[in-house]
Amino acid sequence: MATHKILVIDDSRVIRMRVRDMLPQGNFEVLEAKDGIEGLDAIRGQRPNLIMLDFLLPRMSGWEVFQEIQAQPDLQHIPLVLMSGRKEEVTEKISEPFEYFEFIQKPFEQKELIEAIKAAMTKARKPRPKAVVAAAPTVAATVGAADSGEVAALKAQVAKLEAEVVQLKGQVSKILTFIKQRMK
Template identity: 30%
Template sequence: MGFSSFYRLFQRNRPAINKDRRTNRRVMPAEGTTVLIVDDSKTVRRIMSSMLHQSGYQTLEAEDGARGIELARNHKPNLIFMDVMMPGMDGFQATRKLQTDVDTQGIPVIIISGNRQATIQTWVRKIGATGFMAKPFERGEFFRRLESAIY
């Protein structure tokens, strides 16, 4: 069996590729559009940062809520992706502080979590976050949420 036959064998079992990402036009960010990623997982921060850089966004990264608040106050990003479960100050506490601070309350925050329960999503609304995105997420969903929060 040659490589092309082997490749076709696996292609048949793959789910259909989501074609909407090829037909939907992506918004090109204005120069200097910055996204803050607050997550204790270095891998998650690296993946999100890489996707954002490829699409023309600048990024800031924080490994916990306290550092995320500090970066948000100092740099005023256009959007914040905030993980829930982190050491020290969790994402709910950090988001609540950001939403009550005059300098940062206008920055949209999208809460990200591996926990899809309705209680998490209820808290997202109560603390004033812009939205919720469950992990793992697809690239298309990531950019749809980003674009709806910023534009």
């Protein structure tokens, strides 16, 4: 029976399978989640030894999952590899250097994946400042139950809009490239 659990949270079945295939054969179980809510449920229920988290996810974004992990001291020490096709999506919300998790840009090769996992394991062991850990629950505790539902709904809308903006930026970039090629 597997003693280590690796959770891959990505809406792309291809990426989940690719990660599974790239991992060396060993004494671990690969768990999969296709969206942020399913991923967070798996984190809480399965307590994985490593989390591979896509930044753009349906239902609950990778950014929101990341914030939830960081707000809970019992989860924040799980090694985390954040994945995205565009690093600027991540650096817009989290400034570098990434102190407590590792980032890997999609698409990636097996060697890059293994190195990212090793780095994430090292970073997860770093001690966290107590002030940051203590501040997160205090902020959450000040929000009333009715307000927290509205805040969660607004956050979900903002995450969806941000994902749409990223997609639109990519489409505009492709259109501009096409136009420039045609003008030559």
